[in-house]
Amino acid sequence: MKISGKIKGVVFASLLALVASTSGAIAAGGAPSPSTVSKSITKKPITLRVFTTAPQNKVSEAVAKEFQKKYPNIKVVVQATDFPNYSQGIQLALKSKNGPDVALAANAFDSKNGLTLNLAKYSRLYGWNKTIPSTIAQQWKVTEDYKSMAGSIQVALPTNINIVGLYYNKALLKQAGITTPPVSMEDFEKALAAAKKAGLVPLQMGNSQGHAAFLVQGIGQATDGAKSAAKWALGVTGSTFDTAGNKLGASKLLAWKEAGYIPSDVNSYSLQDAVKNFTQGQGVFLNDGNWDAGTIDAAMGDNVGFIPFPGKNVVAIGGGDAFQIASNSKNKDAAAAFLDMLISAQAAPLAWANGFLPTNVGSAKGSTSLQNDILKAYGNISKANGIVSFNNNVTSSMNQTLTTTTQALLGGQMSVATLISTVQADWASSR
Amino acid sequence: MKKGRNSSSEAILFVIPALSLYLLFVIAPWISAISFSFFNWDGIGSAVWNGFNNYSEVFRDPEQFNSIKHSLVLIGFFSVVPVTLGLVLAHLISNLETTSLIGRMSRVVIFLPQVLPLIAVGIAWKLIYSSQGVLNQFLENVGLGASTRGWLGDFNFALPAIGFVGIWLGTGLCLLLFNSGIQKIDQHLYEAVQLDGGGRIRAFTSVTVPSLRPEIRFASTITMIAALSGFDLVYVMTNGGPGGATLVPGLEVFRLAFSYNRFGQACALAVVLSLITFLFILLINRVLKDN
Amino acid sequence: MTKYESAFSKTFLIFMVAFTILPIFAILNISLQPADALSTGLSFSWDLNFQNYVDAWSMGNFGRLFINSLGISLTIIPLAIFFAILGGFGFYFFNFRNKKYLFNFFLLGMTLPYEAIVIPLYYGLNSVGLLNTSWAVIFPLLGGFMPFGIFWLRSYFSSLPNELAEAASIDGATSLQILMKIILPISKSAIVSLAIFYYIWSWNHFILSMILIQDATRRTVTTGLTAFVNQYSQNLPLLCAGTMTVIAPTILFFILFQKHIVKGILDGAVK
Numbered sequence: 001m002k003i004s005g006k007i008k009g010v011v012f013a014s015l016l017a018l019v020a021s022t023s024g025a026i027a028a029g030g031a032p033s034p035s036t037v038s039k040s041i042t043k044k045p046i047t048l049r050v051f052t053t054a055p056q057n058k059v060s061e062a063v064a065k066e067f068q069k070k071y072p073n074i075k076v077v078v079q080a081t082d083f084p085n086y087s088q089g090i091q092l093a094l095k096s097k098n099g100p101d102v103a104l105a106a107n108a109f110d111s112k113n114g115l116t117l118n119l120a121k122y123s124r125l126y127g128w129n130k131t132i133p134s135t136i137a138q139q140w141k142v143t144e145d146y147k148s149m150a151g152s153i154q155v156a157l158p159t160n161i162n163i164v165g166l167y168y169n170k171a172l173l174k175q176a177g178i179t180t181p182p183v184s185m186e187d188f189e190k191a192l193a194a195a196k197k198a199g200l201v202p203l204q205m206g207n208s209q210g211h212a213a214f215l216v217q218g219i220g221q222a223t224d225g226a227k228s229a230a231k232w233a234l235g236v237t238g239s240t241f242d243t244a245g246n247k248l249g250a251s252k253l254l255a256w257k258e259a260g261y262i263p264s265d266v267n268s269y270s271l272q273d274a275v276k277n278f279t280q281g282q283g284v285f286l287n288d289g290n291w292d293a294g295t296i297d298a299a300m301g302d303n304v305g306f307i308p309f310p311g312k313n314v315v316a317i318g319g320g321d322a323f324q325i326a327s328n329s330k331n332k333d334a335a336a337a338f339l340d341m342l343i344s345a346q347a348a349p350l351a352w353a354n355g356f357l358p359t360n361v362g363s364a365k366g367s368t369s370l371q372n373d374i375l376k377a378y379g380n381i382s383k384a385n386g387i388v389s390f391n392n393n394v395t396s397s398m399n400q401t402l403t404t405t406t407q408a409l410l411g412g413q414m415s416v417a418t419l420i421s422t423v424q425a426d427w428a429s430s431r
Numbered sequence: 432m433k434k435g436r437n438s439s440s441e442a443i444l445f446v447i448p449a450l451s452l453y454l455l456f457v458i459a460p461w462i463s464a465i466s467f468s469f470f471n472w473d474g475i476g477s478a479v480w481n482g483f484n485n486y487s488e489v490f491r492d493p494e495q496f497n498s499i500k501h502s503l504v505l506i507g508f509f510s511v512v513p514v515t516l517g518l519v520l521a522h523l524i525s526n527l528e529t530t531s532l533i534g535r536m537s538r539v540v541i542f543l544p545q546v547l548p549l550i551a552v553g554i555a556w557k558l559i560y561s562s563q564g565v566l567n568q569f570l571e572n573v574g575l576g577a578s579t580r581g582w583l584g585d586f587n588f589a590l591p592a593i594g595f596v597g598i599w600l601g602t603g604l605c606l607l608l609f610n611s612g613i614q615k616i617d618q619h620l621y622e623a624v625q626l627d628g629g630g631r632i633r634a635f636t637s638v639t640v641p642s643l644r645p646e647i648r649f650a651s652t653i654t655m656i657a658a659l660s661g662f663d664l665v666y667v668m669t670n671g672g673p674g675g676a677t678l679v680p681g682l683e684v685f686r687l688a689f690s691y692n693r694f695g696q697a698c699a700l701a702v703v704l705s706l707i708t709f710l711f712i713l714l715i716n717r718v719l720k721d722n
Numbered sequence: 723m724t725k726y727e728s729a730f731s732k733t734f735l736i737f738m739v740a741f742t743i744l745p746i747f748a749i750l751n752i753s754l755q756p757a758d759a760l761s762t763g764l765s766f767s768w769d770l771n772f773q774n775y776v777d778a779w780s781m782g783n784f785g786r787l788f789i790n791s792l793g794i795s796l797t798i799i800p801l802a803i804f805f806a807i808l809g810g811f812g813f814y815f816f817n818f819r820n821k822k823y824l825f826n827f828f829l830l831g832m833t834l835p836y837e838a839i840v841i842p843l844y845y846g847l848n849s850v851g852l853l854n855t856s857w858a859v860i861f862p863l864l865g866g867f868m869p870f871g872i873f874w875l876r877s878y879f880s881s882l883p884n885e886l887a888e889a890a891s892i893d894g895a896t897s898l899q900i901l902m903k904i905i906l907p908i909s910k911s912a913i914v915s916l917a918i919f920y921y922i923w924s925w926n927h928f929i930l931s932m933i934l935i936q937d938a939t940r941r942t943v944t945t946g947l948t949a950f951v952n953q954y955s956q957n958l959p960l961l962c963a964g965t966m967t968v969i970a971p972t973i974l975f976f977i978l979f980q981k982h983i984v985k986g987i988l989d990g991a992v993k
Contacts, residue, residue: 082949082952099936208583208672404674408673411676457862459842464839524730548969549928550926607984685929
């Protein structure tokens with residue numbers, strides 16, 4: 001039987017090829033340290049490939065221009081995708097043979113696979129630790145077992161700061177009969193009720209990608225305090241999501257939906273849709289990060305304000321876009337020089353002009369009332385040591401878990417207790 | 432052709448290019464998906480033998496099992512409804528001459544969904560279903576404002592809403608296939624039914640449906656393949672949401688592999704998906720065999 | 723046939739046509755509104771605005787995407803047709819042991835979803851350095867297109883009168899001569915139909931390019947469109963203009979070749 005004999009041969013050969021290809025996989029030994037680090041950069045013509053997300057690419061592109069002026073032999077190519085696609089594809093890109101040199105970090109624990117460098121040596125060389133606030137920096141330093149953050153292996157360099165707070169529409173708040181923005185949880189609920197009574201949309205929200213989780217975390221940590229909330233968010237062993245604050249957060253989310261404070265079709269549209277609705281007067285409040293400040297500022301001007309999330313503790317979900325260097329990069333020193341420029345005083349105004357709060361916050365001056373509000377809020381939160389890492393980042397699947405569970409809660413398909421236990425189960429599965 | 436040459440060595444020369452492409456880029460990856468499916472593997476590090484556990488997990492993990500259930504629902508929308516509807520409608524309009532202007536023009540337009548990228552189709556329907564979209568505007572205009580909602584964010588309506596796109600995609604195709612099939616049916620068969628005193632319904636069940644066997648088989652096969660893959664549409668319309676209510680196996684394979692880093696598990700579900708597809712196609716071709 | 727029945731049929735067909743066109747019309751309509759318009763499809767204004775197309779073309783880098791997709795389709799079509807002709811002829815003209823099994827083995831490929839093979843493909847292609855290149859999509863699609871091509875052409879060849887090939891065979895023509903001089907010249911329409919299917923499937927393909935091409939400069943129209951839509955989700959007219967830009971060539975192509983396509987599908991059904 002000639003033909004089937006040949007088939008067997010071909011199948012076998014191609015199988016061998018595939019098995020051989022997979023056995024060549026990188027062994028999981030954690031993020032490798034570069035053998036030598038140096039500030040002196042090659043003079044040969046090279047290309048540096050930077051992978052990031054939109055709209056961060058605007059900052060990277062602006063900084064790339066400056067970088068090319070300083071090093072004319074280096075061409076910087078910046079590529080951007082939206083975050084959901086980016087986070088699913090970046091590990092694949094880092095592993096492939098023609099991947100990026102510099103890549104925005106999607107999740108700190110991804111570095112376990114060894115595809116990106118331990119930046120500790122570069123950090124010492126450039127003195128990065130002195131400029132980055134520790135609450136932000138620790139989110140990109142993992143422990144040696146790659147199970148929690150706030151460790152010693154620096155897997156990425158944060159280049160800007162994000163905080164999540166509460167935007168409010170000044171005119172609508174007044175229309176609802178409230179004169180000062182809320183400080184306590186009671187104020188907040190009172191304002192929501194008043195807005196509802198005045199026929200307004202009290203709290204704008206978009207949950208098709210799971211951003212209702214901000215509200216759960218916001219209420220949770222404002223109740224429990226930053227210290228205990230941060231432990232869980234950083235993945236410190238022994239902590240639990242089953243706290244009074246998180247339970248309150250999830251039940252308020254549900255109660256506010258039922259009371260009509262949150263739009264009933266919240267699961268069907270995204271945070272970006274919610275931002276658009278908010279700028280068009282659909283919503284007295286919006287729980288969102290400063291990354292949307294540029295859009296909101298342009299649409300609303302002096303009519304919008306920004307405050308820390310109300311509650312008895314002054315806290316904020318906070319983090320930052322952080323960059324990694326690929327282990328496969330042939331130009332690691334040049335990549336490190338690019339990272340250094342991203343956090344330089346020279347880059348700060350470029351970041352701030354695009355709505356990104358630079359890591360050296362002191363250099364940022366507000367030119368609009370919203371920018372002043374954000375700087376003021378950040379100052380207060382920072383003083384209270386109130387920055388807590390995003391719950392979404394605590395495992396690589398947590399973003400999906402929070403999306404699914406908050407959607408189910410808001411859709412009447414899941415109880416508060418189940419939400420809490422499902423989230424905790426995901427957290428525990430990787431520890 | 433019955434009188435072909437008996438030359439295996441020459442035949443191989445003709446078949447081998449296609450065969451090697453097919454083996455290298457379809458069959459070999461599929462076999463290696465089968466072998467991955469027995470391992471616990473994060474896609475980067477080393478793989479650990481896991482026996483049949485990934486397979487039992489496909490049916491134990493509600494997320495994966497639900498994705499299979501959803502694809503069965505979608506078969507109803509993408510395949511069963513269009514084929515049934517197409518048969519009934521084709522019978523109703525069987526008197527229309529396909530050469531008439533309207534007949535010819537409608538043929539062209541009704542085929543259009545078959546050639547459009549599903550990604551674009553999904554984008555269009557997502558807009559139609561959005562809170563301020565065409566569907567809600569229409570409902571408000573006809574006084575049904577109370578029924579408006581964000582369709583794709585609603586646990587009860589998201590899956591049927593995607594399913595409805597399947598009806599949109601498939602019904603026209605089925606209608607035209609069956610319509611062109613009916614033109615070829617011997618009119619004497621219908622006359623015989625009439626002589627027997629049978630009405631249109633008898634004509635439908637005893638002449639139209641049996642005569643259209645090959646067309647029904649073809650239509651069921653291609654619409655079912657579309658229903659079981661379904662990745663493109665769901666990916667752009669809901670990405671599996673809300674709360675996993677529209678997850679389909681294709682998307683869950685992608686999510687297991689690239690969001691959860693469970694490559695072995697993803698391959699197990701992929702293998703189950705291809706077995707389900709294969710079994711359904713086999714079933715259709717058995718049930719609708721030529722007499 | 724009564725007049726009443728005919729009117730019913732026609733009305734019904736018109737309804738089907740409207741139902742089919744509605745979604746396409748909705749995006750076309752939105753794509754022509756000014757960027758700040760609130761309309762989402764039902765209301766129509768004659769104040770048409772083509773600027774969205776100009777903006778979408780440059781902001782979405784569609785020129786690049788078209789070149790990439792066109793490159794992929796134009797590589798696949800001739801190669802796939804060539805190999806499918808050889809294979810289809812091989813199965814039609816020769817008798818060999820286990821021919822039926824080998825043919826069924828090819829048919830199996832028509833039921834395998836791409837989702838089932840994309841993960842191993844990712845690793846295989848990476849190991850040979852083809853990931854993030856157009857070849858990462860071209861090769862798997864070539865492999866995936868073989869079953870249908872062979873099935874399609876073999877059915878067509880089999881429907882041709884037997885005497886032609888037999889006569890030539892007796893005259894001592896080689897099998898290659900029979901294929902080139904006798905079979906191919908009378909199979910043009912089947913080959914054109916197959917080429918059209920290959921074009922549509924390769925142009926519209928999504929999942930392989932989404933996973934196997936992570937490099938934004940090498941993306942195809944469908945993956946590029948998805949990224950564009952995600953990025954500009956707040957500007958409906960722009961988003962719709964981008965979508966129309968991607969489907970317009972397909973619609974145009976369809977109108978030009980509709981006879982072949984419609985006939986192709988209708989004929990394919992009964993083989």
